[in-house]
Amino acid sequence: MPTPFEDRLREATIQPSRARVEGLSAAINRIVEAKRPPAVGDSITRVRLAFHLPVGDEQLDGFLAQLNRGETAVIENRTDRQLISLLAACALIGRFAKRDSLRATAAIPALTIAGLAIRILDSSGAKAIHPDLVSSASAWLDFQGRQLREAGAQSPPRAPARATPAENQSEVELHGMDISNLFSYSDDLAGWLEASAGSTGVGVLREQSLVLWWLNGGGGDTEPTNLAFQSAIDLAGLTLSPPPPSRSAFLQRRLGEKKDAEIDPEVFEEVRAAHPELIQDAGNVGDLIPLLHKGKCEPMPALALASSLYEEIVLVRLCRRVFEQEARQAAESDEGTSRPVSEEGGEE
Amino acid sequence: MSDESFAPEGENGERNVSVDEALESTVSPTDQAADRRPLALDAEGANQLAAARRPTVLVLAGDVGSGKTSIYAALYERLGRGPFGGRRFAGSLTIPGFEKRCHGWRLASNAPTPTMDHTQPSDLQWLHMRIRDEECENPIQDLLFGDYDGEIFKGLARGEEPSVDMTFLRRADHVGIGLDGDHLSDHSQREAALENARYLAAALLEEDRVADPSVLFLVLTKLDLVEARGDEHRQAIESAIHEIAESVKEKSGGYEPPTLRLAARSTSDRFPLGHGLNELLDLLTERPAVHVRNEPQAASRGDSYTEFKA
Numbered sequence: 001m002p003t004p005f006e007d008r009l010r011e012a013t014i015q016p017s018r019a020r021v022e023g024l025s026a027a028i029n030r031i032v033e034a035k036r037p038p039a040v041g042d043s044i045t046r047v048r049l050a051f052h053l054p055v056g057d058e059q060l061d062g063f064l065a066q067l068n069r070g071e072t073a074v075i076e077n078r079t080d081r082q083l084i085s086l087l088a089a090c091a092l093i094g095r096f097a098k099r100d101s102l103r104a105t106a107a108i109p110a111l112t113i114a115g116l117a118i119r120i121l122d123s124s125g126a127k128a129i130h131p132d133l134v135s136s137a138s139a140w141l142d143f144q145g146r147q148l149r150e151a152g153a154q155s156p157p158r159a160p161a162r163a164t165p166a167e168n169q170s171e172v173e174l175h176g177m178d179i180s181n182l183f184s185y186s187d188d189l190a191g192w193l194e195a196s197a198g199s200t201g202v203g204v205l206r207e208q209s210l211v212l213w214w215l216n217g218g219g220g221d222t223e224p225t226n227l228a229f230q231s232a233i234d235l236a237g238l239t240l241s242p243p244p245p246s247r248s249a250f251l252q253r254r255l256g257e258k259k260d261a262e263i264d265p266e267v268f269e270e271v272r273a274a275h276p277e278l279i280q281d282a283g284n285v286g287d288l289i290p291l292l293h294k295g296k297c298e299p300m301p302a303l304a305l306a307s308s309l310y311e312e313i314v315l316v317r318l319c320r321r322v323f324e325q326e327a328r329q330a331a332e333s334d335e336g337t338s339r340p341v342s343e344e345g346g347e348e
Numbered sequence: 349m350s351d352e353s354f355a356p357e358g359e360n361g362e363r364n365v366s367v368d369e370a371l372e373s374t375v376s377p378t379d380q381a382a383d384r385r386p387l388a389l390d391a392e393g394a395n396q397l398a399a400a401r402r403p404t405v406l407v408l409a410g411d412v413g414s415g416k417t418s419i420y421a422a423l424y425e426r427l428g429r430g431p432f433g434g435r436r437f438a439g440s441l442t443i444p445g446f447e448k449r450c451h452g453w454r455l456a457s458n459a460p461t462p463t464m465d466h467t468q469p470s471d472l473q474w475l476h477m478r479i480r481d482e483e484c485e486n487p488i489q490d491l492l493f494g495d496y497d498g499e500i501f502k503g504l505a506r507g508e509e510p511s512v513d514m515t516f517l518r519r520a521d522h523v524g525i526g527l528d529g530d531h532l533s534d535h536s537q538r539e540a541a542l543e544n545a546r547y548l549a550a551a552l553l554e555e556d557r558v559a560d561p562s563v564l565f566l567v568l569t570k571l572d573l574v575e576a577r578g579d580e581h582r583q584a585i586e587s588a589i590h591e592i593a594e595s596v597k598e599k600s601g602g603y604e605p606p607t608l609r610l611a612a613r614s615t616s617d618r619f620p621l622g623h624g625l626n627e628l629l630d631l632l633t634e635r636p637a638v639h640v641r642n643e644p645q646a647a648s649r650g651d652s653y654t655e656f657k658a
């Protein structure tokens with residue numbers, strides 16, 4: 001039975017030899033199993049490649065160098081765009097599949113950005129080289145969104161009941177059981193406190209509280225396009241990243257009866273023009289945020305617009321944070337401090 | 349090589365060449381390019397093409413002599429005469445291969461009747477063609493036609509171990525099950541032809557054989573011969589097609605394969621060259637490419653809010 005990788009590879013091959021499949025699989029595994037987390041820039045390049053969007057020569061060379069690091073080069077021709085795009089998608093899919101390790105945690109920023117970009121491009125009508133890329137990105141974002149929020153969703157442990165005496169059980173044994181239960185309860189309580197009172201736990205509880213108040217606020221009589229735009233901005237300001245799996249439900253609740261109203265592209269353009277800060281300092285990710293960047297959109301239901309805009313705003317804000325961090329690191333590096341080595345370019 | 353070389357290198361830096369080389373160089377660049385083109389692509393050539401662009405892959409499966417190669421050749425010949433079915437010819441890496449296949453149809457072959465050589469196991473399999481919509485509004489589309497020897501499909505229908513690597517079937521975007529109109533309209537051969545087609549459909553629907561049942565379609569070839577034999581035969585064939593379509597539907601969980609009725613190279617005026625091929629072009633260009641999908645691990649269980657509401 002063909003492996004998922006072999007099946008995906010058929011998008012860029014007809015009848016590959018076993019050696020060819022193994023060579024390409026090894027190249028992808030080297031990238032996926034690299035010790036360093038993926039750099040944000042590398043992830044964005046792979047998304048662009050996987051959607052046949054233009055990439056710079058330097059970025060393409062970087063990806064080819066990562067692929068060709070083995071004993072024999074797997075890609076010799078830069079014009080093999082279909083195969084290169086497919087391998088970029090496979091590298092992302094491989095990363096999305098790794099979830100339960102420290103390395104997976106370190107990869108969260110880059111993969112959140114990649115996942116959001118993939119979902120945005122897909123909903124804007126762009127075609128990924130393979131549909132598995134979109135489903136993997138969505139599954140990963142939803143999984144991480146749930147994982148993150150589980151810290152704040154845990155109920156406190158239930159206090160233990162007094163031990164009930166069994167036949168032929170002495171008073172001393174009963175007390176021993178009670179004490180043992182108390183110790184166990186104390187451990188559970190400490191674990192719960194640690195999860196809930198850590199910065200993530202507090203952030204999740206804060207998010208829950210803010211979203212609850214926001215939902216209760218209601219949309220008022222605002223025009224649907226305006227309401228959709230404002231709701232997306234508001235929710236993006238309240239939620240943590242990766243976004244909550246229930247983001248669409250929140251927006252639906254906020255939009256109420258206006259969720260199905262068709263938006264007005266002209267009003268959209270006016271509202272967008274009134275928020276220039278949304279795309280300022282976002283770096284070169286314009287083609288990954290079609291609604292915010294182009295400012296033109298097709299007529300669609302208000303809920304669909306709000307959902308797409310929400311993800312675009314979250315993506316831009318994340319990119320901005322990453323670029324600022326990189327700039328800071330570069331400045332520190334200039335001052336003589338060591339600079340972290342990026343992903344697969346580093347040692348394995 | 350001749351010894352009649354010209355004088356040493358001139359002042360303008362031109363390289364001095366022999367008479368033989370000078371004669372060879374009079375071949376136009378276009379001819380040289382055509383000479384380099386193969387009769388067909390082998391697996392490696394097809395892989396190289398697929399690595400650069402995504403071709404739509406069509407494989408016609410059917411018995412020896414059922415008209416598979418004729419369909420590919422007729423498509424080339426018809427598009428060579430000008431736009432057809434809203435599409436125009438936009439090039440090919442395997443022009444010599446198409447020309448060779450069409451040769452027996454032409455007067456230049458000096459054959460008493462139009463003929464088509466059977467595909468041999470040693471022949472290269474992949475024919476390439478590029479087409480574009482007539483208005484040139486959409487991107488060029490690459491097509492790869494798998495021209496395989498009918499014996500391998502016969503073996504497949506019989507349940508024999510394939511003599512060639514048949515993984516190309518899983519890559520195919522469209523797999524046509526060829527129904528030989530000549531055999532089906534002949535009382536003495538109908539049952540055997542029908543049985544073969546039924547077994548072939550079942551073999552193609554085996555697990556992991558094709559990417560998805562939706563790649564399958566039925567193609568009745570030699571429609572001109574069917575029509576020439578009268579209504580009674582025509583009705584018998586239609587019921588046979590219906591029967592095979594039903595068996596595909598049953599085995600694939602409800603997918604109804606479309607049926608094309610072709611007279612690729614008829615001598616009758618009633619069926620012009622390429623009769624029905626426009627429907628094949630529609631199928632190739634309008635139906636989306638088939639991907640083998642693999643769901644991600646622990647895919648989203650849905651929306652928490654929706655779950656909560658439920």
